[in-house]
Structure formats: C-alpha cells, structure tokens
Amino acid sequence: MADLFSEAWMQAYMTEWNKEPELAEALAKINFNSTIAYGFPDQDKPTGILVVQAGKAVSAGPYNNEPLNWDLRATADNWQKWMEKGIGMAGLGMAYMGGKLKFKTGDYTAMIKDPRMAGPFIKSFNVMGKVKA
Template sequence: MADLFGDEWMKKFQEEWNKESELSDALAKINFNSNIGYGIDGEDTPRGVLVVENGKATIGCAYDGQELNWDLRASEDNWNKWIAKGLGMMGLGMAYTSRKLKFQVGDYGAMIKDPRMAGPFIKSFTVMGRV
C-alpha cells in the first residue's frame, strides 16, 4: 500500500476524485479552485497536495512547498479510521470541535455553512477510501 498522502497515494486520490461526480461535478458548478494539503498533525508540512481547478483534480502529488488554500491535519490513526469508515456531517463536526481534524489553513466555518462545499467535502472522505 502506498504511503498515506505520499506521491503515489495522491495520484490515485486524484484519479478517484475525478471519477466521483458528487465531488468533482458538484465543485465544478461553483467554479471551485483550490490547493488542498493533507497531512499528519504535528508535522511541519503536509505530506500531499491536491490541486483542484473548476472541481477537477488536476495534480495529486507529494507536497513540495506549494501555496495552500486548505491544509487539513489529523493523526494517522484518525485519517485511517475516516478513510476506512467515511465521515458524515455529524462526525465531521465532532472531529473539528474535538480538534481531531485541524484546518491549519482554510475557513472551516465558511465551508461548512455552504452546502455546495460541505457535501463534496464529506464525499472526499469516501473517495479516500477507494485509494
């Protein structure tokens, strides 16, 4: 298995992201563009980055200093649990308020209040389970 959020893992995540219409097509409707970092809480930098242009993931790779709009961090155990089981809206809220999921960069409050972004964000955890 590829290292969590390593280059190979991120490339597979990019492929799966684009296959999921509830994620890529939904975000295309709102012209969503973002550099999203994924990493382990306590590490200096994220491990991987996904570049999204108009909802489609155009680059999935190891992090190499890219500017980020979002930087999501959690323990490796929590990531693995969410990847295996998914994460619903209530679980996301609990993960955020208990600081199990941290937004080093990005506005959780603005994202969660916009159903056009919140739904696809939740779906991204399901897609991670396909990697």
C-alpha cells in the first residue's frame, strides 16, 4: 500500500470517495464544499489534502499550505484501525473525546449535530479502508 496520505494514497482515496454514493452523492445534496487535510498529531502541518466541491472530490495530493476547512489528525495506528474496522458514531465520539482524533481545524460539534454531514463523515473512514496500492 502507498504510504498513508501520500500523493498516491490521496489520489486513490479521491477515486474511492467519488465511487461511494453515501459519501459523494449525500454531500452533493447539501452542496458540500470543503478542503480537508489529513495527518498526524506530531507534525506541524497535515500530510495530505482532499478538495471537495458539491460533494465530489476534485483534487487530492500533498498539503501545500492551502487554507483548510478541516484538518484531521490521528496516529497512524488509529487511522489504520478505523480504516480496517470503521468507526461508527459512538466510536467517533469516543475517539474525539479521548483525543485520539483531533480536529486542528473544523467544528466537530457542528458537524456531528448535522446528520447530513455526520453520516458521510463516518462513511469516509470506510472509504479510506478501500484504498489499495
């Protein structure tokens, strides 16, 4: 598998994102536009970035100081666990409250209270698990 959040990994993630109707189509219904970064808590900057317009991922690759709507951080072990097993709503709450999933940018509380966003957010972890080398 390509390194987690590398350019190749992010490109594959973009492809999988756009194939998943519970993600791309659900977010298109609410005209979701966002720049989402992914990375690790011990780094100053995120590693990878996904740009979403009207629910569809339109670009992906390494982070290059773009302004962010979301910056999600977790250890490689936690990312891997969530990709393999999914996370679910309860697991997401526990990961956030326990500091295992950090939102350096973005409003977790607003997102989780909106089922139109929370469901696709949960689904994004399952989609990450579909990324293959």
